[in-house]
Amino acid sequence: MSERASSITSPTETDDPPTGEQHADESATTQDSRAESDTEQEPVTTGAQSVIRALENAGVEYAFGVQGGAIMPVYDALYDSDIYHVTMAHEQGAAHAADAYGIVSGEPGICLATSGPGATNLVTGIADADMDSDPMLALTGQVPREFVGNDAFQETDTTGVTTPITKDNTFSDDPDTVGSDVSEAFALAREGRPGPTLVDLPKDVTKADTDHEPDDPKVPDTYEVQERADPEIVEQAARRIENSSKPALLLGGGVIKGEASEACREFAIEHEIPVITTMPGIGSFPEDHELSMEMAGMHGTGYANMAVTHCDTLIGIGTRFDDRLTGGIETFAPDAELIHVDIDPAEISKNIHADYPLIGDAETVVTQLAEEMETSPQATKWRAQCQQWKSDYSMAYAAPEDRPVQPEFVVEALDEATSDRAVVTTGVGQHQMWACQYWTYTEPRTWVSSHGLGTMGYGLPSAIGARIAADDDQEVVCIDGDGSFLMTLQGLSVAVRENLDITVVVLNNEYIGMVRQWQDAFFEGRHAASEYNWMPEFDKLAEAFGAQGFRIDEYDEVADTIEAAIDYDGPSVIDAHIDPQANVYPMVPSGGDNGQFALAEDQL
Amino acid sequence: MSGGLDGPAPEERPTPKGRRTAQGIRVDPEVEAQHDPRRTVISALVEHEPGVLSDVSGLFSRRQFNIESLTVGPTEDEDRARITLVVEEPDPGIEQIKKQLRKLVPVVSVQELEPDAMRRELALVKVNAMRPDRVAAVADMFDGKTVDATPETATIEITGSDQKIDSAIEAFGQFGIREISRTGTTALARGMTDTAREAPPEESAQNEPTQPQQPHADDD
Numbered sequence: 001m002s003e004r005a006s007s008i009t010s011p012t013e014t015d016d017p018p019t020g021e022q023h024a025d026e027s028a029t030t031q032d033s034r035a036e037s038d039t040e041q042e043p044v045t046t047g048a049q050s051v052i053r054a055l056e057n058a059g060v061e062y063a064f065g066v067q068g069g070a071i072m073p074v075y076d077a078l079y080d081s082d083i084y085h086v087t088m089a090h091e092q093g094a095a096h097a098a099d100a101y102g103i104v105s106g107e108p109g110i111c112l113a114t115s116g117p118g119a120t121n122l123v124t125g126i127a128d129a130d131m132d133s134d135p136m137l138a139l140t141g142q143v144p145r146e147f148v149g150n151d152a153f154q155e156t157d158t159t160g161v162t163t164p165i166t167k168d169n170t171f172s173d174d175p176d177t178v179g180s181d182v183s184e185a186f187a188l189a190r191e192g193r194p195g196p197t198l199v200d201l202p203k204d205v206t207k208a209d210t211d212h213e214p215d216d217p218k219v220p221d222t223y224e225v226q227e228r229a230d231p232e233i234v235e236q237a238a239r240r241i242e243n244s245s246k247p248a249l250l251l252g253g254g255v256i257k258g259e260a261s262e263a264c265r266e267f268a269i270e271h272e273i274p275v276i277t278t279m280p281g282i283g284s285f286p287e288d289h290e291l292s293m294e295m296a297g298m299h300g301t302g303y304a305n306m307a308v309t310h311c312d313t314l315i316g317i318g319t320r321f322d323d324r325l326t327g328g329i330e331t332f333a334p335d336a337e338l339i340h341v342d343i344d345p346a347e348i349s350k351n352i353h354a355d356y357p358l359i360g361d362a363e364t365v366v367t368q369l370a371e372e373m374e375t376s377p378q379a380t381k382w383r384a385q386c387q388q389w390k391s392d393y394s395m396a397y398a399a400p401e402d403r404p405v406q407p408e409f410v411v412e413a414l415d416e417a418t419s420d421r422a423v424v425t426t427g428v429g430q431h432q433m434w435a436c437q438y439w440t441y442t443e444p445r446t447w448v449s450s451h452g453l454g455t456m457g458y459g460l461p462s463a464i465g466a467r468i469a470a471d472d473d474q475e476v477v478c479i480d481g482d483g484s485f486l487m488t489l490q491g492l493s494v495a496v497r498e499n500l501d502i503t504v505v506v507l508n509n510e511y512i513g514m515v516r517q518w519q520d521a522f523f524e525g526r527h528a529a530s531e532y533n534w535m536p537e538f539d540k541l542a543e544a545f546g547a548q549g550f551r552i553d554e555y556d557e558v559a560d561t562i563e564a565a566i567d568y569d570g571p572s573v574i575d576a577h578i579d580p581q582a583n584v585y586p587m588v589p590s591g592g593d594n595g596q597f598a599l600a601e602d603q604l
Numbered sequence: 605m606s607g608g609l610d611g612p613a614p615e616e617r618p619t620p621k622g623r624r625t626a627q628g629i630r631v632d633p634e635v636e637a638q639h640d641p642r643r644t645v646i647s648a649l650v651e652h653e654p655g656v657l658s659d660v661s662g663l664f665s666r667r668q669f670n671i672e673s674l675t676v677g678p679t680e681d682e683d684r685a686r687i688t689l690v691v692e693e694p695d696p697g698i699e700q701i702k703k704q705l706r707k708l709v710p711v712v713s714v715q716e717l718e719p720d721a722m723r724r725e726l727a728l729v730k731v732n733a734m735r736p737d738r739v740a741a742v743a744d745m746f747d748g749k750t751v752d753a754t755p756e757t758a759t760i761e762i763t764g765s766d767q768k769i770d771s772a773i774e775a776f777g778q779f780g781i782r783e784i785s786r787t788g789t790t791a792l793a794r795g796m797t798d799t800a801r802e803a804p805p806e807e808s809a810q811n812e813p814t815q816p817q818q819p820h821a822d823d824d
Contacts, residue, residue, distance in 0.1 A: 159655065160658070163655075163658070163659060163662055164662060164666050167709075168709040171654075171655070188709065220709060222651065222709060222710065222711065222712050223709055302609070302611055306617070309619075309620055310618070310620055321628075329624050329625075329626055329627075329628050330623045330624050330625070330626065331623060331624070332624060332628075334620045334621075334622035334623045334624055334630065335620045335621065335622040335630075336630070337630070338630075344707070345703050345706070346700065346703035346704050346706075346707055348703075349628065349696060349699065350628075350700060351628050352624070352628040353624070353627070353628045353629040353630060353696075355630075392611050392612055393609070393611040393612075394609070394610070394611070395609065396609070396610070397609065398608075583608070585608055585609050586609060593619075595614075595617060595619055595620070596614040596617070596619075597614070598614065599608055599609045599610065599611050599613070600608030600609070601608070603613055603614055
């Protein structure tokens, strides 16, 4: 990891950014000796040092944040640390970058912000991480304890605001335990079902003297996680699968978070069970495999929605049966007995009743199931049916010569131009759905998106976090929409400063396109506030930030432009002008029947 | 408009026969399964620290769980407080409440009480005291205690089940009620049965079957 840290810092030496130089000097001398430095660590003398020591002890290498009054003592302690801090342009970006770092690396991403507006700017990113169960630790400054509750300058009740959107949060009110609070929050973010945690740090607590070293990262005694499922139910579930004639696996984001992709692949292939994924489950199973039905749900493939509707046994792993997946509950997999594997007992039978509740870690439980299986289900006819659906409801799209460039074509060309391990991040809207549908994902932790919260503007900051977490040989591509990109594009300044090799492709239709599509379908074409024909020229804007700008208007520009942008060593932005009338299909309307997905507007 | 795909239209596709209830339960069309709301008492042992009560009450409001009353107080262990909740939900909702409560990090243990559990509420009822003798007679009928008396008012303390208190309030209504304050229900399991206590890990197993219970037979 030390090479990466220094490769990131190297461009900053010439640019002389506010935060870079100190780290650049230190990374050369101290990073390599970190392994043996544990015993030589200077004892902590302040609360803030204890906070940073807790992060170091947890193995944290990167943090994303924005300075500010109440968090200054923590930043001052961070100044002496080997942790590489990426100064973001906006706290929301810091939260999304930390979130994406957590998705790609599997370890909690760290974000920092000051009190008041710093903390409230993090809120969207924290809520996003909470909905998607991404591991993240947010550290927020707070006004000194004596001012708390007095409406002091930049005071917000941060723990109050974030209680509904964190896995756990703490107001840390003692310099002697502040480090241990951070250790515990780190452990809680990653253990069991991951999620965001927050520690609120009053300025006088972090400034205060203490010689208390933080405890090791450890979850509190009251937090228990069940790893193995009840063997009796495992046995019953295995018998059910064996006797099933129409089995289907439904892999959710929990498969990826639980590092169960390999176990699920083996299970599916061994027993020849068709595999459907949820949106967060994208990448858990290779989409180019014969058994892959790809994503189900509102904009899932027709074949995935047919399979999920007609299966007689559904093995749902690490999914919370979100309404965008299920459509109407009454018509969701109505003939299927549900085997539900989840580490969070509260997800069992929350939306869909589980006939076989298997509580535990995804990999452990899938392995238990695999060991319990004696034969494979007899499902030759079902598999043939699934293949038939794949051809009946092919995702092949029309690209008429007389229309502007179709978005699907751009997504496919990008996929073509990059490796299998390329990481894709997105904003939210039509472009996100095309990125799901027309990119062939084969590896876990290569799909980084805002699923549950649906946060427009997630794409670019998450690409920054993903870039830092990803290996050097993985390309990072942000497929964005014009509306989404405009929300957080100040992050380009960060990407330029850090010289991050990111390719942003804006599928620009000068609409907030998903809203436009719904207005056409459900609001008589009344385009209230959805026309975005006031967009800047994104290629020129990129150049103004110091990134490389490109523009696509015609089909014959697509391949070469993408190649040039991918080859560019640093941040680049392609402003791809696509057909403004392009719509996303298939589509299951809200609360609709998955099996009745529309293939065009007249079927809605 | 563009972006449409080819393939059989919705009406040309096979449709499955089954369906689910709005609670996500697969329905055998022969046996319609629908859970009616029931009232029950849930006891939660929690860390005695600031913010836990707001965590719990916030959970109930944001998940739209129907809560009748919530009481909180210290326990035999100074590090623990007990929260007693009376809720009215269908069985899947009650299961969700228990599971969501268990997920809160400061919550140590959660238990739904049996119908025979001891449940008590205290109420202070301030009535007009134009007829002190008759007020005292009604208070007697409900084992009430007069805690304050002035020429104009009498305040009676009543303890018992919520139904008993409802009845008492109704009976006092004839005098003209000036103010009422009720504590909400607190409860403990009977005898050697534990209410909700620090449990060895296996007791927190979550695969509890959902057994519809009888409405609580009250002990008063």
